[in-house]
Amino acid sequence: MGRTVVIAFLFFLLLIPGYGLAKIQVLTSIAPLYCFCVNVGGEYVEVKNLFIGGADPHESSLSAKQLKDIHSSDLIVINGLGMEHWVDLALSAEEKSKKLVVSTLGISPITAAGYHVEKGLAQPEYAFNPHVWLDPNLASIQVMNISKALSLRDPLHKEIFKRNATLYISKLKEIDQLYQQKLDSNRSKKAFFYNDAFMYLANRYGIVVAGIVEECGERGGPSPRKLATILGVMKIKKIPFFYTPFSNAFLVKEIIREGQSRSAEIDAMEGAELHPLMYEKVAKKNLAIFMDVFGGIILSFKRNF
Template sequence: MRKILVKNYIYLLLIIAFIISGCSNSQDKEQSTKSAKRLHIVTTFYPMYYFTKQVVGNKADVDLLIPNGTEPHDWEPTTKDLANIQDSDIFVYNSRYFETWTKKMLTSVDTSNLKVVEASSGIKLINALEENKSELNSGSSKDPHVWLSPVLAQHEVEDITRAIIKADAKNKNLYEENASSLKSKLSDLDQLYKTTLKTATQKQFVTQHAAFGYLAREYGLKQIPIAGLSPDVEPSMGKLQELAELTKKNNIKIIYFEGLTSSKVAQTLADETGAKTEVLNPLEGLTKEDQKEGLDYIGVMKKNLNKLKLSLFY
């Protein structure tokens, strides 16, 4: 009888040990799964996606909210987009003056566990109303197009990288190495622009909308925009006539428009002045042509430089 009790006691201990072991393994697996969770980052439009993706490499999942080929100025998020942002670890956008819907959106989602990165926040923005006399669209005159300056783009990369490291410190070295590599490419791009444009015979260029103010300022050029900060604002006939006279006076031979919007206004001015039209890409999204050519941010910026040469050298 005593042997039976001892056997039963040992058997009971084995069961308890098995249960404890199972619970421990379950907790270990849960902890392991939690620690192995990949960062989920949501970015607004192409430059923010490109900068972020270059920094994280394959260590995080990066979503692009505004699809390439979509004009982002008037884009608004859907309920599904808001849910995706809510479920992410980091949300990256350029500026409250560009993605104007972010202010309202950030009051409607729970940001207690969400790192929000306004990549242009440390940059002093141009007041477009002071820079030129173009007819600005209603709203703020702050120019948010900082990503078109290879110098200011590096500042955005730094802001994005800091947030990523805070969210995933264990991969800090990798993120810093990737960010350094990207900033080196942007620095090379800056040097290419400087070297190419320093001998430009013409310093002014005409664009469909005021997207290239930072790029122009960086390299000693002057942007003459047909419309204001938004490409869908059409100028008055009086403004077009004024621009036509300015274009003829300064012997400007190219009128630039962008691939994601209609070229109608640019073409009207070109017809009036005998100029030609060309695409100058503000990188608000890759066009179908860009994607077919396999171009990224650096590739498009180099292509833009070649297009600028058409009107700045003669």
């Protein structure tokens, strides 16, 4: 009887992350975090992303399957800074304390473009710009936070998580150096952006933001007066325009036609491909597009406008 109990106990341990064969079940909220978790956790994690197939990660309503994934996960890695509006609705206080990992812990956020409390342009949860991951230096902080969370959940493999995080951060440093080298050599780095997703990256590498088309709280897009002003400056000064896959296609087409300036689609990564190499590939592709547009090589890139 005693031997049976021991065997049963050992078998039970095999099913606990950190003691045997069981992997940590990790759920992420956006594609960059999926990429970070896969690279840090390696073979000791099984990672799912809450939104798949190019779905908008800013969506707050969840399906029955998504709720099931939330409740069956061991860890839920989110970006924070007001991005995941579903957290309070989907998780109890106990689940938050046990599962929730806020990857932006320790990062000082910037205010969302157009957010003014006194003007009532947006709800408090939209006060901060959440797109920190587009700056590889800030992405490194997110990677370290993920490594610490995995280590707490699975202390047996702590050194492996730490080593994987260090290796991945070295890749992020290479991307940072590449952006510095390429963009520092280009004097013309002024642009309009559809939204404020790239503000952290722009601040890091000296890209001058001439203006944001759709700011926080501007439901239905910018006012006709604001749009006319942007188009006038864009046309006269020939300032490039960048937009993302989630930008309003009709408005983007109008801006490109009326602004008559160089333009291109760049990827903010939220709904990108769920792949371990995604971050590196997209970051380098974005850089190549920045260089081509700032250098005047291309007139209009993507969407065949």
